[in-house]
Amino acid sequence: MNYMSKDSSNEFNKISQEYDKGRISEDILFWANEAVKIAKITDKSIIADMGCGTGNYGIGINEVTNSTVIGFDPVSGMLDQAMKKNSQIHFVRAVSEWMPFKDSIFDTIYAAQVWHHISGRQQSAKELYRVLKTNGIKIIHTISHDQLKIKTVFKFFPEILEGQLKAYPSDNELKNLFEKAGFRSFKAIHYEIERYQMADEFIEIAQKKLWSMFRPISQKGLEFGVLELIKWKNDTNNLPIRNDELITLFVAIK
Numbered sequence: 001m002n003y004m005s006k007d008s009s010n011e012f013n014k015i016s017q018e019y020d021k022g023r024i025s026e027d028i029l030f031w032a033n034e035a036v037k038i039a040k041i042t043d044k045s046i047i048a049d050m051g052c053g054t055g056n057y058g059i060g061i062n063e064v065t066n067s068t069v070i071g072f073d074p075v076s077g078m079l080d081q082a083m084k085k086n087s088q089i090h091f092v093r094a095v096s097e098w099m100p101f102k103d104s105i106f107d108t109i110y111a112a113q114v115w116h117h118i119s120g121r122q123q124s125a126k127e128l129y130r131v132l133k134t135n136g137i138k139i140i141h142t143i144s145h146d147q148l149k150i151k152t153v154f155k156f157f158p159e160i161l162e163g164q165l166k167a168y169p170s171d172n173e174l175k176n177l178f179e180k181a182g183f184r185s186f187k188a189i190h191y192e193i194e195r196y197q198m199a200d201e202f203i204e205i206a207q208k209k210l211w212s213m214f215r216p217i218s219q220k221g222l223e224f225g226v227l228e229l230i231k232w233k234n235d236t237n238n239l240p241i242r243n244d245e246l247i248t249l250f251v252a253i254k
């Protein structure tokens with residue numbers, strides 16, 4: 001079975017060199033420190049960065065803790081960028097549905113903005129359970145449905161909200177999946193952190209489709225948002241746009 005569509009893999013390969021431009025408003029070290037607090041990560045811990053992409057979160061956790069980190073992702077272009085950024089971390093080409101790791105080896109698995117891309121979700125939950133040590137912790141870094149509904153990006157590009165509500169798992173779906181896989185002690189921690197983004201950054205992200213949410217947009221929907229952003233620039237003398245980081249860490253224990 002093919003666990004990632006050719007289209008999706010091609011899209012990630014195509015944008016891999018510019019991917020990090022779309023993530024500059026994120027405070028990776030803040031999230032790395034949250035992971036450390038939640039999972040009590042130390043320099044002795046072994047961490048998997050699932051769907052690591054260009055390695056942002058695994059690199060952040062390694063920087064903060066000096067723990068051993070293994071990042072894995074199916075897209076070679078994304079992994080190439082990750083390897084350029086950090087040569088101490090092991091980056092492996094793999095999917096979450098079939099992880100090339102032994103049973104019970106990781107203390108923590110961190111999965112940032114990846115769960116909505118996974119097609120074999122129950123199989124992935126089962127694999128996460130298999131490769132985590134007993135009492136190991138998995139942290140899914142995602143956006144809840146309530147958070148999606150108030151995200152700034154959809155004020156400019158309303159057409160794509162519905163698709164994202166379908167793509168992103170709800171807190172309930174995550175709980176059900178992980179409960180079925182054997183996990184316990186579920187906690188969804190919701191964060192709302194003040195952030196700003198320039199209109200031009202939004203325009204570049206949308207036009208180059210640096211966020212996957214822009215892949216299914218119509219030409220009309222794209223033009224509408226870009227025109228609204230240009231209007232914002234003109235009306236406000238190019239003030240930054242408030243674009244809070246609305247994130248949910250969905251945590252569970254094996």
Ligand SMILES: C[S@@+](CC[C@H](N)C(=O)[O-])C[C@H]1O[C@@H](n2cnc3c(N)ncnc32)[C@H](O)[C@@H]1O
Pocket residue numbers: 003004012023050051052053054055056057072073074075078094095096097111112113114117118119212
């Ligand atoms: C939005 S990116 C997030 C990358 C990185 N975690 C970050 O936050 O910067 C989603 C990543 O999930 C990866 N992905 C898609 N399907 C996957 C699967 N079945 N198993 C593991 N990773 C997958 C994609 O290749 C892509 O790099």
